[in-house]
Amino acid sequence: MAKGMGRHLKVGLDSGVEDVTLPILEWLGEQGVGAMIRVDAERMREGRPAWTFAASGGPLDGGMRADGASAAECMGSALLQLREAGLAVPF
Known part of the structure; x- marks a missing residue:
């Protein structure tokens, strides 16, 4: 996402945040932050987060x-x- 495109969405932390995860990751990359999200099937089977x-x-x-x-x-x-x-994530 190019800077200044105005695509930064505003969402509450308890609703819809998963819908803006990719734009959040992209924004973090633009700030020089390496970031990822993953799911662990083994922990899921064990009932852990x-x-x-x-x-x-x-x-x-x-x-x-x-x-x-x-x-x-x-x-x-x-x-x-x-x-x-101190990172003011705009979402």
Whole structure:
């Protein structure tokens, strides 16, 4: 996504965050942050939180990780941590 295209959507942390996960990852990349989200089938089978978000680099002091039982829960937690780390994610 090119900078200034105005595609930054606003969503609550508990609703629809999974719909903007890819734009969030792209925005983070534009800020110099490497980030990913993944699902772990083994943890899912074991009934543990299977979704993981991880990010590092750019303005982050060290890496960060957030886990959740769903993509929405995982990304909601990740957004909170990113904002606490000083990244004003525009979603």
